Each structure stands twice: as C-alpha cells, then as structure tokens.
Amino acid sequence: MRVLKRNPWLTGLGTVLSLLGLWWGSARAAATTDQPASVLFFPKVIADGTRDTLIQITNTSNSPVEAHCEYVNATGLCSVSGAVCSLNSDCPVGQTCNDVLCQAGDFFIGLTKQQPTIWHVSTGRDPNFLLSNPPIGACDPTSKSCPGISFTQIPPPPGGAFRGYLVCYEVDDSDVPMGANAIKGEATIQTLGTAQISEYNAVGFRFLNATGPADETIALDGVEYDACPQSQLLDHYSERADDLVASSAAGPSCPGPGDCPVRTEIAMVPCSADFANNTTTTVIGQFNITNEFETHFSASTNVTCWWGGRLNQLNPTQFDIGTLGSTFAKSQVRSAFGFVCSGGDPTGGANNGATCNDDSTCTGGATCEPQAGLLSVVEDFHTSAITTTLGTAAANGFFVGSRGQCQINNNGFTGQLCSTDAECPTGQRCAVDAIGARVFDHNSNP
Amino acid sequence: MLTTRRIGSAIVATLVLGLGLAPTARAFTNSDQPAAVVVFPRIDVNVAANRDTVVQLTNANATQSVTAKCFYINGNSHCTNTGLPCASSAQCVSGPFVGACLPGWTVTDFLVTLTPQQPLGWSAAEGLRGSGFPLTTRVCSNNPLMACSNDGQCPGGTCLTNPTNAGSLVPPVPETPFVGELHCVEVDRNTGRPPLGANNTNDLKGEATVETLLPDGTIDVATANAVGIRSNLTRNADTNTLTLGRGAEYEGCEAVTIVNHLFDGAVDPIDNTSLANTELTLVPCSVDLSGADPSLATSTAQFLVFNEFEQRFSTSRRVNCFFQSPLSRIDTTQPDRSIWNASVSGTVAGQTRIRAVGASLIGWARLSLLNSSLNTQGSAAYNVHQDSVPATNTILLP
Numbered sequence: 001m002r003v004l005k006r007n008p009w010l011t012g013l014g015t016v017l018s019l020l021g022l023w024w025g026s027a028r029a030a031a032t033t034d035q036p037a038s039v040l041f042f043p044k045v046i047a048d049g050t051r052d053t054l055i056q057i058t059n060t061s062n063s064p065v066e067a068h069c070e071y072v073n074a075t076g077l078c079s080v081s082g083a084v085c086s087l088n089s090d091c092p093v094g095q096t097c098n099d100v101l102c103q104a105g106d107f108f109i110g111l112t113k114q115q116p117t118i119w120h121v122s123t124g125r126d127p128n129f130l131l132s133n134p135p136i137g138a139c140d141p142t143s144k145s146c147p148g149i150s151f152t153q154i155p156p157p158p159g160g161a162f163r164g165y166l167v168c169y170e171v172d173d174s175d176v177p178m179g180a181n182a183i184k185g186e187a188t189i190q191t192l193g194t195a196q197i198s199e200y201n202a203v204g205f206r207f208l209n210a211t212g213p214a215d216e217t218i219a220l221d222g223v224e225y226d227a228c229p230q231s232q233l234l235d236h237y238s239e240r241a242d243d244l245v246a247s248s249a250a251g252p253s254c255p256g257p258g259d260c261p262v263r264t265e266i267a268m269v270p271c272s273a274d275f276a277n278n279t280t281t282t283v284i285g286q287f288n289i290t291n292e293f294e295t296h297f298s299a300s301t302n303v304t305c306w307w308g309g310r311l312n313q314l315n316p317t318q319f320d321i322g323t324l325g326s327t328f329a330k331s332q333v334r335s336a337f338g339f340v341c342s343g344g345d346p347t348g349g350a351n352n353g354a355t356c357n358d359d360s361t362c363t364g365g366a367t368c369e370p371q372a373g374l375l376s377v378v379e380d381f382h383t384s385a386i387t388t389t390l391g392t393a394a395a396n397g398f399f400v401g402s403r404g405q406c407q408i409n410n411n412g413f414t415g416q417l418c419s420t421d422a423e424c425p426t427g428q429r430c431a432v433d434a435i436g437a438r439v440f441d442h443n444s445n446p
Numbered sequence: 447m448l449t450t451r452r453i454g455s456a457i458v459a460t461l462v463l464g465l466g467l468a469p470t471a472r473a474f475t476n477s478d479q480p481a482a483v484v485v486f487p488r489i490d491v492n493v494a495a496n497r498d499t500v501v502q503l504t505n506a507n508a509t510q511s512v513t514a515k516c517f518y519i520n521g522n523s524h525c526t527n528t529g530l531p532c533a534s535s536a537q538c539v540s541g542p543f544v545g546a547c548l549p550g551w552t553v554t555d556f557l558v559t560l561t562p563q564q565p566l567g568w569s570a571a572e573g574l575r576g577s578g579f580p581l582t583t584r585v586c587s588n589n590p591l592m593a594c595s596n597d598g599q600c601p602g603g604t605c606l607t608n609p610t611n612a613g614s615l616v617p618p619v620p621e622t623p624f625v626g627e628l629h630c631v632e633v634d635r636n637t638g639r640p641p642l643g644a645n646n647t648n649d650l651k652g653e654a655t656v657e658t659l660l661p662d663g664t665i666d667v668a669t670a671n672a673v674g675i676r677s678n679l680t681r682n683a684d685t686n687t688l689t690l691g692r693g694a695e696y697e698g699c700e701a702v703t704i705v706n707h708l709f710d711g712a713v714d715p716i717d718n719t720s721l722a723n724t725e726l727t728l729v730p731c732s733v734d735l736s737g738a739d740p741s742l743a744t745s746t747a748q749f750l751v752f753n754e755f756e757q758r759f760s761t762s763r764r765v766n767c768f769f770q771s772p773l774s775r776i777d778t779t780q781p782d783r784s785i786w787n788a789s790v791s792g793t794v795a796g797q798t799r800i801r802a803v804g805a806s807l808i809g810w811a812r813l814s815l816l817n818s819s820l821n822t823q824g825s826a827a828y829n830v831h832q833d834s835v836p837a838t839n840t841i842l843l844p
Contacts, residue, residue, distance in 0.1 A: 148754025
C-alpha cells in the first residue's frame, strides 16, 4: 500500500484555511447606513406636489465613479377623485387606489474624485454647461442647473407625482455593475411651503468579492455584496400619543391631552428588484410590536415594490396608543418566512408571488424561493390639533442579522450560511436578494 | 532558493494578510445595529427657549433584561465669576467684573434596567423616576396596567413574574441650558461593570430627538440614531477599562468621519428661498466617565472640505470632550469668510472629511433651513458616515 507522507506545512496550511474559513464564515456582512458602499437604496423619496426631496450622493474615493440609478414610482390614482395615492386608505372612503404600476425610470451620474452632488427630485438637474453665469451657492430654478461639475442630465422621476424609492449602483464604463464602495447618500424630504425637513441616510450595500463575475445581477447574498438584514428595529411613538416635549410644555400648540399627537409613517422596499425585465416584487411585511409594558402585538401588509403610509394605515389598532397603552413602542419588521414563486416570465404564465413548498408548485419557469428581504425608514409627524403646524423627523432603522442563510418554509433561518439553494439541505432555500440591472440606455440620457 | 517550508510560509502569510485585509462583517462603530455601548453625541435642553431632547433607549434582546449605566456629560462652559453657563467671556460680565468662560465637563451617572424588548423614552429636562417607568411592579397578564403581587389579584389572568424597571432612575440634566452628550454602557447589574465575555451582548439601541417649540407654534424636531460600539463578546473582560479597536474588547471608532452637507448660506434647491446652515457635533470616542481625567477625551480634528468642483479646503480644530459649532464658525469668527460658506465654496453641496489626531471622533450633524420670507424654520439631524480603519480608544468607567 502506498503511503503518502504528510507534509506538515500543507497540514498547517489546511488548518489555517479551515480556521480562516470559520472566521470568514462566522458572520455575513450586513447592509450599512453609515459607511460608503456600492449600492445605495433611498427607501423614501417623495415629490408629489405637497412634499419634495433633495438627494445627496457623494464619491468618497480618490477615483471617479459612475452610478446607474433607478427611480421606482409607486403612485396611483384614486378611482373616483383621481387624486394621487399609493394606498387605498389614501383615497376617500369607498374609493380604491388604482394603477399603481411601480414604474421605473433610470439615469446615470458621474462623480469626480471626492465630489458631492445634489439634486431636487421633482425637477432633476441639468448639466451645468447650460449655465452661462452660474449662481454662487444656489441652483438656477429656470435651467435646473447647479454650480459644480455635472455633465449628465438627471431627469425628473417617471409618472409625474412621485412616491417611491431610488436605488443607485456603481457601474463601470460599460454600465456593468462593479464595486468600488465609494458612494454614500442622504435624502432630505421637505414639506412645501414650510422649512420643515426630515433627513435620513441611504442604505448601502458594500461590494465584497473583488474576484466575482462582472455581470448584470447584483447579488445581495453576503458574498458578492452585503446581504439584506433579516429584520429591522424601529422605535417610534405609539400612533396618536402626545409629543412628550410639547405636551409637558403645555404651550399654545398643545393645551391639553391629545392635542399634539405624533404620527409615524413607514416606507418599505423589497431588497430584490428586477429592472432588466421590469418585474415587480411582492413581499409580506410582518411587524412584531412591543410596547413599554413588554406586551407584544402584530400586524402585516403586502409590499408590492414599495409601501409608504402611516402606521395606522397599515393597521388601525395595533399601533394605536389605545391598544398599546404606552407613549413609545418598538416595531421589528421583516418579510414573512413563507416561500413564494418568483423569477418566472409573467407573459409565459408564471405564477410569481403564489405561495409554494417547492418548484413543482410554480409555473412559467418560476422557482419556489424565500420572500425578498425588506428595507425601511420611519418618519415622525409631530402635529398640533390647535395650530395645524407640524414638525417632521426621519430615522434609519437598526439592522438585526443578515440574510444569506438557509431558510425553512414558514419557519425562519437555520443559521447555515449560503449564497445559492444548492448549499442548503433538501427542502430548504437560500434567502438571498438580487437586483437585476439594466444596461443604461444612452439614447435617453445624453 | 525557496524551500518547500518557505513556500508554505509564504502562502500562509499571503493568505493571512489577504484575508485579514478583506472586508469583515463589521469593524467600526455604527448607527444601525444594536450595541453594548451607545453614545448620544447631542443632548440639548434649554427650558427658557422651549427646547428639550427626547431620549429613546431600547433593549433589543428578546429574552434577557439589560442594565445600562448611563452618563450625562455636561459640555457647558461656565463663568468663573457667576457660575452660569456661557459660550464666551462676553457673557461673563457682572457689574464691573468680567469672568472667564471655562469648560467643565462634569459627569452625572444613573442606572436603567430595560426588560426584554422594552422601548423606553424620556425627556432629558424631566428625566424619569418612580411611576414614570412602565414596569415598576409585577402586572396582570390580561391587563398590563394592573399591578399585582399574586394571581388572585388578576381575575381571568395571572400575575406575571417578568422582570421590571425597579431600581431605575433617570435624573433630569443637571442644569438648563444644557448641552452635552449621553453614554450608556451595558453592565452587569450586580457588579456595575461590563458583563464578562459572551454575557456582554449587543442589546442597546437608541435615538435622540431634539425638539424646539417655536413661537409660531411649529414644533421643530430633529432625530438621529445613537452611535453604537459593539462588544466583541468573548474578548470582553470584566473590568472598568473598555478597550476599543481591532481585536480588542469592543469594536474600534473610525479614524475618519465623513459629513455630507449643504454649505452654510446655500439656497435650498427645493424652495429656492430658504438658507441652509449645518451644525456639527463631535465627541471623542475615548473618555473617562468618572470625570477624573478629561485629557483622555482630547483630539485634534483635521478637516478636508470638498465642493462640487472637486476643489479642496482644509482647516483644523481642537476637540476637548465635546465640540459643537455651526460649520462656518469652525475656522473663523466671521462666517462669511469661512471655507464652509457657500459664497466661498461656490457650490450648494459639500463633503467634509474629518480625521482625528488623538482620540477618534463620533459625530452628528444637523441641517437647518431658515425661510425669511415665510418666517419659518426647520431642521433635521442625521448620522455621519465613517471611513478608514478603526483606531484604538479607551473608555474608563468609574
């Protein structure tokens, strides 16, 4: 019998690799709101005639970067009044919010090294070479140009009145996604006719795998890019609870109990999107709500490409102070653990979105996969029943765990890391997300 | 000639170096994950100006209570002759005498116990005590508002034995006006020190909302997340010295902080009327929370400012314990001449990179808009970004 002599260095190498593998695999990198990244999600962008949004994106590196951006408009029209809406409850009683098309519109931006840039969503931003005499420290409201290096046109979002989200991802010169982890962003939402503003940081996904394939699929799997969080923690006032400061001051805007209620809006976006095939993603968002008495409540809603509204529109009782009984509450939001058919061709009879146990339940080329992850931000509206004035403030959620793990249907994560279904035991699926990028259309954005 | 042994060594060294430099799950402080230490860089109370800060602190642990030892650090300076808070010596005039305005940095500490998953909020001006805490006694399972000591007192339910907030006390800030910071450290309730090893979990998260009731009835609110410093769990030692950095007990604070902002005096691109002003708050990551050694919390902030033309400006400023200033008053007493003024930078938006020499810096920013024609104002706070590598810092508990 031939005996292979054991090489102590190769054995040591194997040991080191195993240890590094354990260390490397011990935690999936999660999304971030305070570090530069390669993909930025702005979960709440509003430009609907009552509010507008200022987007800031900055290149934090010493090399130029290019980014491909997609607006997704989730507004519709009320069935009778024709008013802009995104939920049925935005419309008068008895009417429904129709034609929410999840319309996407893309554009391209280039940033020189360390360059910050801004634009006003409802108007976009024209290249600054249109300015013959640029104003200092101000944008030109007529030409929509601002001082600074800007050679590309940022168009207004698609569909007129806009409520939805924006995602930007770094690309190379051929518009193929690439990762330099160089961009960061903020969104400032302003209530028109006032100076009231809310600001939050974009949610970033860092590129992790420098040797990964360059293709048009951005895999948010914890291997190629950061994975989406398993859930998010959001602290907020109970719906209709009085503002703690205004109520204690008992000033003119809040003379008595219930006169200065705080209302909270939440915006939610699925982590997965397919811009290449223009398909929408639907997720069931589930809420575990805890009041200050450590009592738990729950609520859920469908999120189709975007959900934005007040907590009491999501559920009229579970977030209300009458139910919760305490001023503050904590909500943990995540997508449901059930599997759904996804990825099929809708024109080919795919039953995308249908619940399933395995691929045999899905049609039209769809496969049975875990629901997409969710990203969210909250915005508080501090109102006064007396003066009708208000103040607003937005906040990023806190991330708990990360996807990129095997998931059991209707039962959650197993803890086993993965990036494909093949890495999971039979019957389990790998909960990962992806963005299907579309190649930039140069003809539509000079 | 490389021997087999040397080749193996080179491969191992390369792999260790290569993988060691590869991106890890998390290395910095963060404002988006629960942590073992949370820092609220700005607590702002001025009762006369109708300004207060609402602090929200939450236990993210689903099964365990968490005790947090918290420390208000008073960033006010005081007049040597009157003892009153001041911003400059010009405010220390008392009759014919002019006093000096000297920083003090006094510390006020307190304990808060949070039950599993419990959110808690309080006004910094008023604090929270006694019955203000939600769970001071055992309560009925079918009515959390009904106190009980046995099942017989809960018709149709049981008297829960869940943990309570008993023993917690949040004092009001020590004076008004007050401006300063708040640190909360997860501790073992029995020892008052960080729990040993894996018992030190990353369970705390928080938000602070600075609210001002304006004369026109508007409620100006600005919210930002607390900055968390996560424990490295098994590396944690049960001592009063918390070491921060790569491979240390806690994750390190970043060496570079990045702030995106509108330049001061820039015109709001949305309404084309309001003027922007940004206020920056910086606190050192290293701090002696016993108050004995303020020199630990010192640093020099080196600022690099970029406008949209890729032009670069720079300045520096000393940071002792607590620093707060409008951007355009960091480098000069004449804001119109500041490198952060829109008329100097020329563009609307800017990026400021802050490199700390000495203790690392934790930051918050607050954008304010003032619309003179509508006579309205509003503001929004936001967390700043971080870059570079984590640096070594130390937090000392009393």
